[in-house]
Amino acid sequence: MGKLIYAANTSLDGYLEDETGAFDWSVPDEEVHAFWNEHERGVGTSLYGRRMYETMRVWEDDDWLADEPAVVREYAGIWRDADKVVYSTTLDAVSTARTRIERQFDPVAVRRLKEESSADLSVGGAALGAEAFRHGLVDECVLLLCPVIVGGGKPALPRGVRVDLELLDTRRFGNGVIYVRHAVRSAG
DSSP: OOOEEEEEEEETTSEEEOTTSOOGGGOOOHHHHHHHHHHHHTEEEEEEEHHHHHHHGGGGOOTTTTTSOHHHHHHHHHHHHSEEEEEOSSOOOOOSTTEEEESSOOHHHHHHHHHHOSSEEEEESHHHHHHHHHTTOOOEEEEEEESOOOOSSEESSOSSOOEEEEEEEEEEOTTSOEEEEEEEEEEO
16 A cells, blocks of 8 residues: 655745745755655655646656756656646646546545555645645655745645644755655544
């Protein structure tokens, strides 16, 4: 059985994006990118909302990767090797391999996907992550806290949901980013 892991880069004050939608402050350096590569190796299926999918699909294209560091090119292969499920009512088609569209988030289907998976699953995006938390589907929460306060924007974690956590791991990167990994003990 796979675990469902919510993973995100977030500002210290808890936002995925600032009020203008920018997240350039969270672009990883090579050390942090290597961490994400290692983390994503254990993921067999990624669950995305439409906006997160549209952000991530750049990894399907090799054109821009030629001059990138090896760690960045490596991530592209890891991303391509994972299955992807995009939850969207507006997306007509997907442009990446190993990707399918689901029109609505079905907690029963996600629970079954976890039970049938031999690898972990990830959930990305604020809205989809919030739904997964609300339905008690998230098993772990992995956050990389970036050394910046943005003052507002898109919250990384759901509002109006209590989730008790158990700290499993931490790490400090050279650029000041802090990794925290928690197991979900209870949701309510």
